[in-house]
Amino acid sequence: MNSENERPIVVWFRRDLRIDDHAALWHASRTGAPIIPLFIIDSELIATLPSDGAAFDFQAGALRELEDKLRLLGGKLLLLRGMVVDVHERIIRQFQPSALYFNRDYEPYALQRDERIGSLYRSREIDVRTFKDSVLLEPDEVLTGEGKPYVVFTPYANAWRKLPIPVPFGTPRRIVVPRFASEAIPGARELGKAVRIAEPIFRGGSGEAKKRWKWFLSHGLAGYEQGRDLPSIDGTSRMSGYLRFGTISVRKMWEDLAQAKCEMTDANSRGHRTNPTIRNRQSAIEKFSSELIWREFYTAVLFHFPRVVESNYRQEFDAMPWRINRKALDAWKEGRTGFPLVDAGMRQLNRTGWMHNRVRMVVASFLTKDLMHDWRAGARYFEEKLLDIDTAANNGGWQWAASTGVDPKPLRIFNPRLQAERYDPQGDYIRQYIPELRDVPARYIHAPHEMPPLVQEEAGCIIGKHYPAPIVDHRSASAAYKEQFMKLKRGSVTRVEE
């Protein structure tokens, strides 16, 4: 059989830049037909994306590695720039493909795009096959007894855990590709995007992803339960960036976790039950697994309630008198609020394109509760800066912080100073990102404005000159927020009675 003369299958890569355990590529390779591995630089979309140039350099790195890996399989990446519809029309004309394969994406924008492209192929009588790949369980696989989407995490997770989880497919051994000319992979510069993130935390593709995952399994998990909340140490998995571009398979991650759990159980049955290291590891695995379930939960929430991108999940908050305060917002963005942990977090974000999860909660609570600023401005800034940005998780996180989201708990206001004292007691993290506070004694590190003038001088940090005094008083700000919140709740009750 001369498979090169067969009509090819187009495998459209999007946020799944790997060859290992890639659902669409695997299934296409099983047919034996030639494959066109396609990636489109969507010029229309890029123009509207707020992302920092560093995100495009990160993507370029992942694409370069995908290109290399495909070459090892005997294949080649077809990279084209243009409007998505135009590119696909060109592909259909040029290659007369027998089918289009791709992995499903559940974001509102992507669903719309994929619907359009799917119809285009079907209208030319070309087969379209889509696959579950970026999640273990899709939004409509986890539903309540009534067939409705869950809007509370715990019952969602309980239902999730009862369902069968897919195992990895594997990696194709070899693929055949037709002849074609590809464009070069563009980085930020070629796309006309300025790079402001000077020290990006993520780079590379599936190789880096695998390396980090291996490290986390063998070294990171042990201290994960305690370490995950301490921003001064490398205590989290930092897999978010790789999951964003799909340079690692979540099925493989889950399998590795299950494997690690088995090893623990074996060790237990051999009589090491009392070993605290093993107990730690076991609960760390549980904890980390539930973080992956959170990822799927928010994916499902966004899928079922696409309006949350732009509006409050709890609609009574539409009446919330959020402030739009340019000056305060800029101070927050630039890390000049006078609250060291908040400022350190924002500067970590600006410098590295990543922020520790604990600190994300703190800065989000600060913007929405202390500054009473509309959460959408914060979410938009994260979209711009985070290299691991995932719309579903970002939106879920922001609405959680703003108390407008699916979490039904009553009002929650973080105290930025208390959070700092608890999770960065010595101020190591603060000092790492705020050099002007480097020599401030630990006693004052969480409230530098309380330093007596002499101490300020000794520390080389004059408040108001080198580092700002707090731009709000937390006590009165949170009282003001609370008042608005209660008014809102009362207001919603009246409306229901009407």
Place this chain on the structure above:
DNA sequence: TTTTGAGTTGTTCGA
């Protein structure tokens, strides 16, 4: 339909 139990990651107060 009604009832019951429970809710990611908190904070403050007072003993």
Place this chain on the structure above:
DNA sequence: GTCGAACAACTCAAA
């Protein structure tokens, strides 16, 4: 400094 209770009481999901 530590610890437990109170906060305020709503919404969701399942029995």
